[in-house]
Amino acid sequence: MPRHVLITGGAGFIGSRLAARFVAEGHRVRVLDALLPQVHGADPTQTSPTLRSVAEVAEVQQGTVTSTEDLRAALRDVDIVVHLAAETGTGQSMYEIDRYVEVNIGGTAKLMDLLTNESHGVERVVVASSRSIYGEGKYRSASGQTVFPPHRSDAAMASGDFAIRGADGEELEMVPTPEDALLHPSSVYGITKHVQESLVMTVAPTIDVEPVSLRYQNVYGPGQSLSNPYTGILSIFSTLIRQGKAIDIFEDGEESRDFVYIDDVVEATMIAALEPAAAGGIFNVGSGQATTVLEVVDALATAFDAKVEVSVSGRYRLGDIRHNVADTSRLRDVLGFQPSVPFAEGVRRFVEWVVEEPVGGGEYERSLEEMAARRLLK
Template identity: 30%
Template sequence: MAKVLITGGAGFIGSNLTMRLLSEGNEVTVVDDLSMGLQDNLPQQPNLTFIQQSITNSEFMSELLIDQNFDFIYLLAAVASVADSVERPIETHEINQEANLRIFETIRKHHLHPKRVIFSSSAAVYGDEPSLPKTEGSPIAPLTPYAIDKFATERFLMAYANLYQINASAVRFFNVFGPHQNPQSPYSGVLSILTQTFKTEGSFCVFGDGQQSRDFIYITDVLDALQLLAKNDLAKGQVFNVATGQTTTLLDVIKDYEEITNKRITVTYANMRQGDIRHSWANIDKLSTLGFEPHINVYEGLRRYWQYINR
């Protein structure tokens, strides 16, 4: 049994990871301030410790890390909204970068030796630089405070890995979807909001012409990638794209969902939002060399998500 810390563990990816790790017999501590996550996402289990706290409370985080000496640390806590970072750059910076840097520093200063620290970065770091698909060596052109903080934090972590021999990896998530996304949030993933629209047979606003494309990856494939990277020594000190290597337009997703649900929705159009990127998909060769293979395509992922929503 491993001792695991997940920051942001009541959120979408974090809660799914928590359940996966608990099902494998691990002891999991979740730290989440519930600003975006939901405690209802988490099961009631004796091996789960939930602490409602912000990772910006550096004294608390330092004491927790030293006291528990975790085997694995997954850093998922973030203000996950690009739009929010544009509105509140300083506040989001303190959560998305400063708080994580203090965690790295606690590990360094107190000579903690977790088997792996994994930081969740984002495909947003690539910005709208036009070369596609994105490799880990593609030019970085972050357009927003969110993307800047994600890139800076992953670089800090790689520096700590190399300078202080901390076993760390970073992952650049592309467009993850699945159970526990919060459709009530205006900044939720587009597929979460779209799913809720089909459930209510309401109206869905497309920002732009709907031809923008994304590399959508289902949550179970993301969990497989995270566990692979946590256990493979070749992942140390490295950054990985976590995606499928396939691209789908938003209008194609709507069409797929109409077929899956046998429903129609009203689609309206508005101007693209500031900071939005038109096309994004990944080259996943680096992750694939470690044995990663995505198993769920967009259509199957949407089918499973719809089944979950209507369970």
């Protein structure tokens, strides 16, 4: 049965691709997006390819989730909400605290308040949560004991010790983090995503709306912002390679993330929005594979067929985690979906797209200066 879907933040990287996917399957889509300059450029109709693409398939409403009036208009006649709208970026969240809280928490609170107190036809809300809510995630000691370690200290990292250690100083082994792991975010961004998820999962069942939470890992692929310096190391490193600049790798380069390709994320999100078995569920959306920062640089150098100058500086950012990889067994077992695009293939497709885009410059360096000035980059 065709559905009418509202995607908040729908003119962005994930939302624009998701809208096209829904429409291709015969559904109707409305997008609510603030079209922020940091994401879409100074003149979005000219500078935002994701806005142009989504405008071809969906109804686009410019507005913000922090406005009750904008949300009320966007919710008219829809039966599914995919709530992607959020300020993103771990580093920036540590000094733009009020903005992150207002948009991520306040916007979600307004959405749930409207659904609670006004008539509507919404049957399901899918909220985009994040791997950041786990903090350092799940580890294992040499004796096999499960450990959810605390955040790394400034003093330890300043001494060049970036490892995750137990209370006795033993270095711990990272293992895939399942959805029932301890939640202890290490950044303001992570805190806001935790509260977003909690608001939806707590309030929705009380008003007969089905909640679904998707804890996205590190999403990458064609269409992601090449100018926003606060998200996406693939975008950042790609721009540096195209500018002929050296890549400065923080810590020791062995820190790792779970990179998941955009097409896999879109498919998982669509299933979560439509599949009856998803109702009430919380799902990791990742590849289930850990990739180090050094491996990212190698993959990009191969895809660009470029010689890349690399320095491992030992610098570090407060709020960053050491490792992350998702346990995706629940996604497979409950929703029957397993991400299928290997990292090397995904990077190849990403680079094919990047080389057709304009080369940016300057934003990343300015972001580092901002963090250093606030003593968040050491």
